[in-house]
Amino acid sequence: MTTAMGAALRRIQLGNALSAFGNGFTVPFLFVYVAQVRDLGASAAGVVLATLAVAALIVLPFTGRVIDRRGPLPVAIAGAITAAVGSLGLGLSATEPTAIVSAALVGAGFAVIQPALATMIVWSSTTQTRSRAFATQFFLNNLGLGIGGLLGGLLVDTAHPSSFVRLFSIESAMFLVLAATVATVRLPKMPKVAGSVPTDERARGGARALLRDRAMVHLCVLGFVMFFACYGQFESGLAAFATEVTRISPATLGIALAANTAAIVLAQFVVLKLVEGRRRSRVIALVGLVWTVAWLAAAVSGAVHGSHAIATAAIISTYALFGVGEAMLSPTVAPLVADLAPAPLIGQYNSAFALVKQLALALGPAVGGMLAGAGMYGAYLTMLVVCSLGITGFALRLGRHLTPAQDNPLRAVPAPVPAQRASAVEPQVAAAA
Template identity: 80%
Template sequence: MTTAMGAALRRIQLGNALSAFGNGFTVPFLFIYVSQVRNLGASTAGVVLATFAVAALFVLPFVGRVIDRRGPLPVAVAGTVSAAVGSMGLGLADSEFLVVAAAAALGAGIAVVQPSLATMIVWCSTTTTRSRAFATQFFLNNLGLGVGGLLGGQLVDTSDPSSFVRLFAIEAVMFLVLGATVATVRLPKAPRVEDAVPTDGSARNGWRALLADRAMVQLCVLGFVMFFACYGQFESGLSAFAVEVTRISPATLGMALAANTMAIVLTQFVVLRLVERRRRSRVIALVGLIWTVAWVAAGVSGLVPGAHAVATTLLISTYALFGIGESMLAPTMAPLVADLAAPGLVGQYNSAFALVKQLALAAGPAAGGLMAGSGLYAPYIVLLVACSLGISALALRLGRRLTPAQENPLRAQEQRTVAARVVPQEERATVGA
C-alpha cells in the first residue's frame, strides 16, 4: 500500500470513528426521547424506528450505481449532509410529522454513507490489506458508539428536552465533521466521471451482472441469515427473552450489551491475526458454530430460574460470544464482497450487501418481536439455533464457489511471490545449460 493510500485511509477511519462517536450519543435514547420527552407516544417512537429501515430500503437500490458512476466521495458527502440535517431535525422536532421526516433524512443519509465509505476503503487498500482496514473500521465504530453512549448517558435528562437537543446537535456536528474529512481525502485511484463507467456496459446493468454472479447471490443469502440471526435480535427477541424468561433486570441487560461491545473492542485485533490467514468460508462457518453455542447458552439461561447467578452469567456470555463472532466477520465479509465485485461495480456490490443487511434488520426484529409477544420462546431459540447452523452450512457451500485468492488473499499473494522468484531461477538455469 502506498503512502498516499495509507494517508487517505487514516483520514477516512478518523472521520468514521468521530461519526460513530456522535451516533452513540443518541441511539440508546431515541425511543425514550420520542415517546416520553416529546410526549408523542410509544407508537410514534416505533414508527420513527421503522422509518430508518424504510428510508434505507428506498435509497440503497440506487446508491450503488451512483457510486460507480460518480465516485464514492461526493456520494458520501451528500449522505453526511442529509444525516446531519436529519439528526438536528430530530432534536428540534416537536410533532409527529417533523420527527418522522427528520428520521427519514437521517436514515437515508446513513444508508448512503455506509456503502460509500466501504467503497472508499476498498479504493485505499489492497486485497492483502483490506481485511485489516475493515477490521479497524469495525473496531473504531464500536469504540465510538460505546464511548458516545457512555457520555450521552451522563448528559441526558428526561425532564429537560434541551439536554436531548444538545445530544442531537453533537451527532449532527460529528456527521458534518465526517463529511468535511471525507471531502479532503485524495483518493489514490479515483477515476474521472467519464472513466467510472466500464466500457463493457456492466455498470449500466449492475443489478443484472450482480444477480448473475452465483457466488455473490450465495453470499447475500448467507448475509441475510447472519444479520437476521444476530444483529436483528439484539433489540427485540433476545432482549425480551432476557427480561421475560431469564428474569434479568434492565440494568443487567445493559451490562450484557456492554459485554458485547467489550468483547469486540478487546478481541478485534487478536482475532484478526488468527483469521486473516485462514480460508474465509471456514471462518464464517466457525462463526455459525460460535453463535449456535451462544443461542444454546441463552436457552439454558431460561431453564435455571432458581440459579439466578448462573442464568445471568449464561446470558451475558451469549452477548459476549456474539461479539467474538462479529470480530471474526469484520475482516472477512466486507473484503469478500469487494473481492467478488467486477471492475467498476464495487459500489453496486457494497450497496447490494447493505440492502440485504437492512432487509434482515427489518425482518429480524419483526419476527423476534412477534414470537416474543406470543410467548413462543422455546420455538424462538430453536429457530435461531437452526439459523446459526445454517450459517455454517451456507458458508461451506459458498467456499466451493470461491477462488483461492478470494478465499485467502494473503496466502495467494505469498504463492504468487514464490512463483515469481522460482521462474527467473529456472530461466537462468536454462540459459546456463
C-alpha cells in the first residue's frame, strides 16, 4: 500500500470514529427522549424510530449509482451534512412532525455515509490490506459508540430537555467533523479489484449485473440471515427474553450490552490474526456455529430457574458470544463484497449489501417483537438456532462460488521469486525467445 493510500485511510478511519462517538451520545436515548422528555408518547417514538429505517430504505437503492458516477467523497460529505442537520433538528424538535422530518434526514444521511465510506476504504486499500482496514473500522465504530454512550449517560437528565439538546448538538457537530475530515482526503485513482467478476459487460449492467453475479446474490442472502438473526434481535426479542424469561434487571441488561461491546473491542485484533490467511467462507461458517452456541446459552438462561447467578452469566455470555462472532465478520464480509465487485460498480455493490442489511434490521425487530409479545419464546429461540445453522450452510455453499483470490486473498498472492532464481531464469527466457 502506498503512502498516499495509507494517509487517506487514516483520515477516513478518524472521521468514521468521531462520527460513531457522536452517534453514541444519542442512540441509546432516542426513544426515551421522544416519548418522555418531549412528551410525545410511545407511539410517536416508534414512528420516529421507524422513520430512520424507512428513510434509509428509500435512499439506498440510488446511493450506489451516484457513488460510482460522482465518486464516494462528495456523497459522504453530503450524507454527513444531511445527518448533521437532522440530528440538530431532533434536538430542537418539540412536535411530532418536526421530529419525524429530522429523523428522516438522519436516517437518509447515515445510510448514504455507510456505503460511501466503505467505497473510500476500498479505494484506499489493497486486496491484501482490506480485511485489516474493515476490521479497524468496525473496532473504531464500536469503541466510539461505547464511549459516546457512556459519556451521554453521564450528561443526560430526563428532567431537563436542554441536556438532550446538548447530546444532539454533539452528534451534529461530529457529523460535521466527519464531513470536514473526509473533505481533506485525497483518494487514489479507482482501483482494479483483483479477483472480481469480469468488468466488461457486467460493469455496464448495474443492478442487472449484480443479480447475475451468483456469488454476490448468495452473499446478500447470507447477509440478510446474519443481520436478521443477530443485530436485528438486540433491541427487541433478545432484550425481551432477557428481562421477561431470564428475569434480569434493566441494569444487568446494560451490563450484557457492555459485554457485547467489550468482546468486540478486546477480541477484534486477536480474532483478525486468527482469521487472516484463512478462507473467508469458512470463517463465516464458524460464526454461524458460534451464534448457535450463543442462542443455546440464552435458552439455558431461561431454563435455569433455581440459580439466578447461572442464568445471568448465561445471558451475558450470549451477548459476549455475539460480539466474538461480529469481530470475526468484520474482516471477512465487507472486504468480500468489495472483492466481488467490478471496479466501476463498487459503490453499487456496497449499497446493495447495505440495503439488504437495512431490510434485515427492519424485519428482525418486528418478527422478534411479535414473537416476544405473544410469549412464543420457544419458537423464537428455535427460529434463531435454525437461522444460525443456516448461516453455516449458506457460507459453505458460498465458498463454492468464490475464486481462490476472493475466498482467501492472502493465500492467493503468488510468492515473490528470489533474486538468484530470477537471474538464472532470465537467460533461459531470452534463449527461448
